[in-house]
Amino acid sequence: xxxxxxxxxxxxxxxxxxxxxxxxxxxxxxxxxxxxxxxxxxxxxxxxxxxxxxxxxxxxxxxxxxxxxxxxxxxxxxxxxxxxxxxxxxxxxxxxxxxxxxxxxxxxxxxxxxxxxxxxxxxxxxxxxxxxxxxxxxxxxxxxxxxxxxxxxxxxxxxxxxxxxxxxxxxxxxxxxxxxxxxxxxxxxxxxxxxxxxxxxxxxxxxxxxxxxxxxxxxxxxxxxxxxxxxxxxxxxxxxxxxxxxxxxxxxxxxxxxxxxxxxxxxxxxxxxxxxxxxxxxxxxxxxxxxxxxxxxxxxxxxxxxxxxxxxxxxxxxxxxxxxxxxxxxxxxxxxxxxxxxxxxxxxxxxxxxxxxxxxxxxxxxxxxxxxxxxxxxxxxxxxxxxxxxxxxxxxxxxxxxxxxxxxxxxx
Numbered sequence: 330x331x332x333x334x335x336x337x338x339x340x341x342x343x344x345x346x347x348x349x350x351x352x353x354x355x356x357x358x359x360x361x362x363x364x365x366x367x368x369x370x371x372x373x374x375x376x377x378x379x380x381x382x383x384x385x386x387x388x389x390x391x392x393x394x395x396x397x398x399x400x401x402x403x404x405x406x407x408x409x410x411x412x413x414x415x416x417x418x419x420x421x422x423x424x425x426x427x428x429x430x431x432x433x434x435x436x437x438x439x440x441x442x443x444x445x446x447x448x449x450x451x452x453x454x455x456x457x458x459x460x461x462x463x464x465x466x467x468x469x470x471x472x473x474x475x476x477x478x479x480x481x482x483x484x485x486x487x488x489x490x491x492x493x494x495x496x497x498x499x500x501x502x503x504x505x506x507x508x509x510x511x512x513x514x515x516x517x518x519x520x521x522x523x524x525x526x527x528x529x530x531x532x533x534x535x536x537x538x539x540x541x542x543x544x545x546x547x548x549x550x551x552x553x554x555x556x557x558x559x560x561x562x563x564x565x566x567x568x569x570x571x572x573x574x575x576x577x578x579x580x581x582x583x584x585x586x587x588x589x590x591x592x593x594x595x596x597x598x599x600x601x602x603x604x605x606x607x608x609x610x611x612x613x614x615x616x617x618x619x620x621x622x623x624x625x626x627x628x629x630x631x632x633x634x635x636x637x638x639x640x641x642x643x644x645x646x647x648x649x650x651x652x653x654x655x656x657x658x659x660x661x662x663x664x665x666x667x668x669x670x671x672x673x674x675x676x677x678x679x680x681x682x683x684x685x686x687x688x689x690x691x692x693x694x695x696x697x698x699x700x701x702x703x704x705x706x707x708x709x710x711x712x713x714x715x716x717x718x719x720x721x722x723x724x725x726x727x728x729x730x731x732x733x734x735x736x737x738x739x740x741x
């Protein structure tokens with residue numbers, strides 16, 4: 330009987346999410362949106378599963394840990410020196426633009442500070458997997474824009490992991506001031522730097538020795554390292570995601586890191602499927618039509634902020650305006666990390682339940698819109714660029730170029 334109580338809550342969302350994920354992929358949408366839809370069907374609609382069951386909670390946490398670990402593993406420490414300047418510049422400007430727009434929206438809608446932060450973290454993060462897949466389908470040739478998309482997406486993932494870390498810390502501060510935010514971020518940076526340094530100094534050599542003893546035992550030891558770092562992240566007051574991300578950066582120093590990523594991939598995908606279906610299943614059963622309409626309207630607003638923030642930041646940092654808008658259509662898909670951050674913020678008491686619903690709707694809506702709009706990428710980007718008068722456009726581009734040259738000269 331005990332076995333049935335553990336297995337049944339796993340079978341139902343697994344089957345439902347697999348079917349809806351397949352349908353979403355057939356429709357050209359994000360498979361993650363399909364997973365969430367499957368969870369909604371068996372959760373708030375049919376009420377067949379309890380998303381708080383032990384087995385689903387465990388696999389959901391494991392999914393977050395493995396996703397964060399793979400990001401660190403794929404990113405690698407040397408990435409920041411190879412692709413850092415351009416991608417970090419775009420994301421930095423994007424964060425500023427998105428923050429300003431989210432703040433204005435928050436004032437108009439009378440949002441509390443936690444909900445404003447949720448808007449920023451949702452809107453600033455792109456589903457790199459969805460974006461890269463669409464670029465691969467429409468532009469299979471290798472190009473700089475794919476590298477740029479991966480670079481920007483990687484830095485946005487770092488911003489999201491910061492969100493997973495910062496919300497639990499901020500929940501203890503009540504209404505934080507700017508100095509509280511600066512101190513919190515500073516403490517996070519110091520802790521992460523220390524974890525990376527100690528990991529490289531202490532763990533890399535033993536891990537290399539274990540790697541020579543056999544692939545299977547090395548994978549087991551690597552998983553133990555990931556879980557240990559996740560535990561350290563929790564104990565230090567940060568998050569399991571940040572700990573797993575740091576573990577990925579440390580393990581990326583090894584020559585066999587690619588093998589680890591490949592072996593962990595299937596486990597991560599299964600855990601992610603369970604996680605996102607549990608996201609949908611844990612949504613409240615909302616019969617209040619105005620509330621759903623408000624969440625949908627806010628989600629569309631988030632998608633617009635995302636598009637505008639990325640497109641303008643790309644233009645400011647050197648891309649042509651038409652190219653910025655065209656890539657903005659690909660970068661429209663909101664990342665699954667937006668849902669994870671929103672869930673974490675709601676559980677920490679920092680944000681309202683409405684914004685959890687908003688994040689899920691934004692995930693599905695943005696994937697659908699991006700899939701549809703990129704079919705008309707060229708005419709749409711040209712029309713949007715044409716909305717800015719040519720004299721104003723050239724004046725702004727000259728101004729951006731001067732700023733860029735001044736920054737380069739100051740750096741050198």
